[in-house]
Amino acid sequence: MSYTYDPELTRALAMLPDVDLTDLVGTRAKLAAAEADVSNDSFPCYVDVSERMVAGVGGEPDVPVRIYRPAGTAGRSSVLLYLHGGGFVLGGLDTVHGAAAEIAAEAGVVVVSVRYRLAPENPFPAAMKDCLSVLARVSAGDAGVDADPLRIGVGGDSAGAGLAAGVALAARDRKGPALRFQLLNMPALDDRLETPSMRAFVDTPLWTRAQAAHSWRYYLAKGTEHDGTDWARYAAPARADDLSGLPPAYVAVCEFDPLRDEGLDYGRRLVAAGVNTEIHLYPGTFHGCTRIVHADVARRMRSDAYGAVRRALLPTPSR
Secondary structure, three states: OOOOOOHHHHOOHHHOOOOOOOOHHHHHHHHHHHHOOOOHHHOOOOEEEEEEEEOOOOOOOOEEEEEEEEOOOOOOEEEEEEEOOOOOOOOOHHHHHHHHHHHHHHHOOEEEEEOOOOOOOOOOOHHHHHHHHHHHHHHHOOOOOOEEEEEEEEEEEOHHHHHHHHHHHHHHHOOOOOOOEEEEEOOOOOOOOOOHHHHHOOOOOOOOHHHHHHHHHHHOOOOOOOOOOOOHHHOOHHHOOOOOOOOOEEEEEEEEOOOHHHHHHHHHHHHHOOOOEEEEEEEEEEOOHHHOOOOHHHHHHHHHHHHHHHHHHOOOOOO
């Protein structure tokens, strides 16, 4: 198919990586090499970065996190748990190192980036349990962050956004910890692969229907897919029957992204369920295009998301 991409994005197409999910060893190695030069030196001077292990909950393993604090942060802080993308099988703390720092700097909140376990070695619900462990520890003040328990949000990109939506559902159903906001950028929510955009976009940059199929197959290993257990309902949030009572949401999708329609459908269902929801569709864009940092549309996408985080998590200034 031919696609009318934003001109600035079109010029960057040749520089985008090839994401081959049939060769996870090779793709992970290439990703690690590309991220090897990530350094705090490239950060704004007003973001402080630290790392720690957060104790798992209920016998689960400890979870590595990287914490980004706007310099001068004192007292109880608004916190965003940030979950990286990578199709549930790729990525880690370095994948979103710059993005997490930028959120902290621009939105003015503490960002806790989570290195959850990856499939296929650790299929669902391992990643979900890791994220819920970190949420519980952050809310309780046991994760090295003096969090305001009433101003905690969760968010991510792609698979990370799908995990964020699942975390929000699980927190609602389990009566906490309380979440104030969910940031869903290009979310991967539906393992059925039946939406019009998922069927149409088989040759788009960075993500295609074939890659989505591999991703879900790795993540939902045999025996875990909607098997009736307490955990299964959170694997693919698009399957959730009831979206009422969830925290306010920001949903952003790209025009030429296989994930477009599942994000739009989920956003519409949130609205219908009475959830305060902001939905953005960016024309001329494709999955993951925010990494093309100098394109105007990518800057707008990031700025819009940061504004939503600020509005949702920061206290309203008193007059």
